[in-house]
Amino acid sequence: MGGATTIRTLSQDKRFKGGVALDSWMFPVRQDTIDFERKNLLFVNMEKFQGEKNLETMKRFEISPAEELETNVISLKNATHYAPSDILITLQNGYIGELALGKPDLEFSSFQNVLASSELFHGWIKNRLCAEMETFLTACRKYEERLLYGIKMPEK
Template sequence: MGGTQSLALPLGKGPHHVGCTDVMVGQTRQGLFLRLFYPCLPRAGAEWPLWIPRYEYCGGLADFAHRSRHWCAPLLSITIGPCTPRSAQSWHPGASWWRHWSTEAGREEWIPYQRVPQGQKEFYFRNKQVHQRAEECVRALRLFKDISSGKSVPNILHQDFDLSVLKDSVDLTKVAVMGHSFGGVTAVLALVKEPSFRCAVALDAWMFPLENVLYPEVPKPVLFINTEKFQTPESIAKMKRLSSRNSQTKIITILGSVHQSQTDFTFLTGKLNTRIFGARGTLDPYKGLDITSRAALAFLQRHLNLEEEFDRWDNLLEGIGDSVVPEAPFCRSNL
């Protein structure tokens, strides 16, 4: 594993080894670019992928953190660039940077993190983005439907992994959508756009970009797992609008956690990077990850009819347990 012990990601606790491959289908906004994780058998000579595979991502992280690329990007490259992810149960940040190949020239082009243009209202800018992201979730599901049915899906990236091996291996009757921050509200919106998504898990969702007219249209249950230091009364009120319409929608808060506690950053950042990203709360990050994982698994078993024993953590869905409370501690008396 790259990096020092203090910068190590936790090992996975699931029953399977996990492989991953990058997939790109199409070269326009209607295409897809994603990393696919899948259960696998160990193979001699297999390599761990880098958590940050390209230096350009360090520049995007610096932009997202409102830091100078001149010093922050090299710092990130040195401190967490060599790290390798070894857990399928760790969660990734919801910020907006990715790479793109131009259709016309067939060349690689990097799209920088996009801030709200001067003079434009943030809601309309972010609302357009969240709809694009939710539509990408829908297209990803359709991609898996095509793969499962045996349809040939060409991967532009020409990875060694042949997507056709997944034929008849994906249970499309038990599909959930999950995301962190901007990805959390994306997951909520994806329920509106695609009936095949049976439920959503929203990690510290940033509810701001979702228009009010859509709240009555969210048809499926959502589990909101919030951190203590990020949410506002306005955001919690939006979540409660959904829980008031669906008794299976749950809202819990993990005490002692911050917004980045539900991402890999909480394990990858030393003292200096922690000051830059505010990546650690007072709760032990391993304990926070366990609470998040167990609550999500209990919720998924309940709504996907999984034949597991994750229901032993059902109490977490009611906000019952060490370091967990229902809703949000600063909102219960205000709303």
């Protein structure tokens, strides 16, 4: 979903004011140097996809609590890797969808995951381009029960 591309673009092309990395696989950037302000990058993760090694790499790009925002890493609880895409909506409630993607989250539908991801994405971009934070904060408040803030390492 473009996380590594987003990170490299922010680092190499100063025309970009900010970026959102949706459920990033961090392996391609595990040794990259950080040549951009971390506050310009938002990670929107899906809780069920992120593993320990991936999160360890992501920590290098996370905003420390002393900076502008408390964190630039948000995770949707109980969401799978494909949650911000329409593939789950297309395949939900069908045998092939359940076989390939597992049982759907009955408390928060695939459509709701797409909406949450989109609203968080839109709010963050509006913040970076227009210096307007309220849209992002409104999305965070709206989905507060479904969000995890910061990097939470899996329990061993």
